[in-house]
Each structure stands twice: as structure tokens, then as C-alpha cells.
Amino acid sequence: MNTLVASVAVILLLTGQHPQMPAGMSHEEHLKQMQKDEALKKRGAEAMGFDQDATTHHFRLSATGGSIEVTARDEADRATVDAIRAHLRSIAGEFATGRFDKPLQTHGEVPPGAADMQKLREKIAYRFDELPGGGAVRIETNDRRALDAVHAFLRYQIAEHHTGDSMQLKR
Numbered sequence: 001m002n003t004l005v006a007s008v009a010v011i012l013l014l015t016g017q018h019p020q021m022p023a024g025m026s027h028e029e030h031l032k033q034m035q036k037d038e039a040l041k042k043r044g045a046e047a048m049g050f051d052q053d054a055t056t057h058h059f060r061l062s063a064t065g066g067s068i069e070v071t072a073r074d075e076a077d078r079a080t081v082d083a084i085r086a087h088l089r090s091i092a093g094e095f096a097t098g099r100f101d102k103p104l105q106t107h108g109e110v111p112p113g114a115a116d117m118q119k120l121r122e123k124i125a126y127r128f129d130e131l132p133g134g135g136a137v138r139i140e141t142n143d144r145r146a147l148d149a150v151h152a153f154l155r156y157q158i159a160e161h162h163t164g165d166s167m168q169l170k171r
């Protein structure tokens with residue numbers, strides 16, 4: 001009986017500290033991915049001004065662009081909600097002027113699509129909207145090249161943030 005209790009305790013301790021390894025990934029690759037994810041969270045908190053674990057990100061593609069949506073996991077956490085809204089208002093304005101400093105700071109690299117979004121900034125509209133517990137940046141364009149850039153940028157965000165969002169267009 002003591003061996004069983006000890007075994008269960010060890011399993012519980014290990015599973016709480018180490019997320020399940022994705023299929024097809026070696027242990028070494030999994031450790032590297034976990035380190036990359038932790039670095040992203042740390043840089044993201046610095047760039048965005050809020051704890052990444054206290055929020056949920058969604059990146060959505062649409063036929064005319066897409067959106068960046070961030071909400072607090074706890075809508076009653078006013079500090080996080082206010083920080084999300086301040087950040088999203090800020091990036092809507094920055095993106096409109098061709099500044100992508102915060103995605104660079106967060107990811108440690110220039111996201112795909114960002115260079116074209118800078119060049120084509122006059123063909124892309126950015127709008128901040130409040131959401132319950134957070135906000136969204138709505139991105140819209142009628143230009144095909146700008147649309148491709150926006151979609152590349154959002155697909156990168158989906159992959160990097162492991163949001164589980166579809167990389168396919170929402171109709």
C-alpha cells in the first residue's frame with residue numbers, strides 16, 4: 001500500500017511540473033519547446049504589460065483580414081482587463097503607423113507578414129473594440145497583397161501562442 005501511495009504521489013508531482021509531450025516530438029525537442037514558450041511568456045508580459053497566464057489570446061482570420069482578441073481569464077481582474085485594453089489600443093495605433101515593435105519584442109523576431117503590413121499600412125485599417133473582459137484589434141483590407149500579409153501574421157501568432165485557433169478563414 002505504501003508503494004502505491006508513493007507511486008501516485010510521484011506521478012502527480014511529475015505531471016504538474018511537466019506538460020504532456022506532443023506525439024512525434026522527442027523529449028529533447030519537447031524541453032526546447034517548453035523553454036521557448038516560457039521565454040515567449042516572459043517577453044510577452046514585458047511587451048504587453050500583463051501576465052500571459054492570466055489571459056486568453058485568439059487570432060482569427062476573415063475574408064477581409066482578421067482580429068487579435070485578448071481577454072482576462074478572470075473578468076473581475078480589473079488590472080488585467082485594463083492592461084489588455086491599453087495594450088490593444090496601443091498596438092492598433094502603432095500598427096496603423098507601421099510600427100511592429102511589440103511583436104518583435106514579444107517573439108524575438110519579426111513575424112511573417114509584418115514587413116508587408118508596414119509597407120502597405122495605408123491599405124490596412126486597424127480598429128480597437130472592447131470585449132467583455134478585454135478587447136480586440138480588428139484588421140481589415142481590400143488589398144490582396146495586404147490581406148496575404150495579415151493572414152501570414154495571424155497564422156504565425158496562432159502557431160507561436162498555441163491558441164488552438166483555426167488557421168483557416170472564418171466565413
